[in-house]
Each structure stands twice: as C-alpha cells, then as structure tokens.
Amino acid sequence: MKKFRIFFDIEKEEQWLNEQLHKGYYCTKVSGWGVYTFEKTLKNYVIRLDYRDHLSKEKFEEYKEIYEDFGWSCIKGPWMSGIRYWQKEDDGQNEIFSDRESKRCYYKRLMNYSFALLLLFLMLSYSTFRDSGLYMTQGLWSMKGSLFWKAFIFETPFALIRLFPPIMAILFGCSYYKTYQKYSLLKEE
The missing domain is CATH 1.10.287 (Helix Hairpins)
Structure with a gap:
C-alpha cells in the first residue's frame, strides 16, 4: 500500500506513521516526495524520526550501529544530513531520546x-x-x-x-x- 502525505512538522509525521503502524501497516520505504510504502503485518512496531546535521561516513556508521544495537532498523536516512526514519518491534523501550x-x-x-x-x-x-x-x-x-x-x-x-x-x-x-x-x-x- 502506498500513501502520499507532505509534512512540515517532523513530530506530526512521526505521529501519523505510528498511527499507520497501530493499524497494522509496517513502513518499508519513504521517498523524498512524500510517498510512503507500507506492508500489512501482525506484529506491533514503533517508528521514531531523528534529524541530524552533516555526518561523515564514519560518524554515520557509528550513529547507525548505536541504534541497531538497540534493535532499531533504518528505513531511510541519508548519510550526510537529513531526517532518519528508525523502526523496530514495540518492546516497551521505544524512545530514542532518553533524557x-x-x-x-x-x-x-x-x-x-x-x-x-x-x-x-x-x-x-x-x-x-x-x-x-x-x-x-x-x-x-x-x-x-x-x-x-x-x-x-x-x-x-x-x-x-x-x-x-x-x-x-x-x-x-x-x-x-x-x-x-x-x-x-x-x-x-
């Protein structure tokens, strides 16, 4: 399933994506033009968005490894700068900003x-x-x-x-x- 939406507020985008997850649709792809691709799933997932300024390739790999160590997978995220989309199964520890x-x-x-x-x-x-x-x-x-x-x-x-x-x-x-x-x-x- 594909849906088209444009957001100017990263928190509203994250909220909308989580609503889709609660309806049972796992996000598989996000295009830069506002097209979101979803697949049906029976598992509960959560998605979080993060914005990062310029990162070198080494820093990006380090950044990515830290998230992956906690079970997050990156749906979309350029290595230089931009919004990163992180998704994982809902395990109760779903915040990426802990403090x-x-x-x-x-x-x-x-x-x-x-x-x-x-x-x-x-x-x-x-x-x-x-x-x-x-x-x-x-x-x-x-x-x-x-x-x-x-x-x-x-x-x-x-x-x-x-x-x-x-x-x-x-x-x-x-x-x-x-x-x-x-x-x-x-x-x-």
Whole structure:
C-alpha cells in the first residue's frame, strides 16, 4: 500500500506513521516526495524520526550501529544530513531520546534545520519579487474587457507558482517558532 502525505512538522509525521503502524501497516520505504510504502503485518512496531546535521561516513556508521544495537532498523536516512526514519518491534523501550539533554539537542538541530530552510525560501522570495510583483504581464491592470480576463487567467497559475517560496518561508518560520518554544521549555526546567 502506498500513501502520499507532505509534512512540515517532523513530530506530526512521526505521529501519523505510528498511527499507520497501530493499524497494522509496517513502513518499508519513504521517498523524498512524500510517498510512503507500507506492508500489512501482525506484529506491533514503533517508528521514531531523528534529524541530524552533516555526518561523515564514519560518524554515520557509528550513529547507525548505536541504534541497531538497540534493535532499531533504518528505513531511510541519508548519510550526510537529513531526517532518519528508525523502526523496530514495540518492546516497551521505544524512545530514542532518553533524557532531557538529548531531547533538547534534538530540538536545537530541528531549529537549525527550520531556520536554514526559512532563510533559503526568504532569499528565493526576494529574488522572485525584487523586480516585479506577483503578476508579470506588462500592462495587465490597464487592459480592458476580455483581453484583461484572458491575460489574467493565463498569468494566474504562474503567479501561484511565484507564491510558493513565501508560503514555504512562512511554514518553516512557524516550524522554527514551535520548535524554539519546545527547546526553551526544556532549557528552562
């Protein structure tokens, strides 16, 4: 079974994946385009997600061995950086962040990830809108009648595409803020 979902919150993605596991569907593959592949299973599994910044191949192998020693298997996870998907049979010891400090470090990594993507999409937004507005057709707003409507309807899909970077910047800004709140709570206590 394949399902398509896009997430901007790693914790909501993890929650959704665990809901699928509770329904009896074992995750076998995660694509970068939001396609999740599941197989039916009778066993109880749990999945956890982790984000790591750049790791050398040696550090990645060490990181992977530590998880595998505790029964986790990696469904997806690039060795350089990105979100790692860890899955194992439910044995009651299902957390990968066992203490406050490791959880705090996890949120700090997520904050850096969200902030980097926020900056990227802000720069893309600036480059998209610095010379023109949302609609780029010259004289669009001075056109009359059916000529205006034809040009407006033709240009609208392109205008919506130009809105993508600012929308993504807002989403990653919200993600940064939520993660910062969680990080601050763990830092203060």
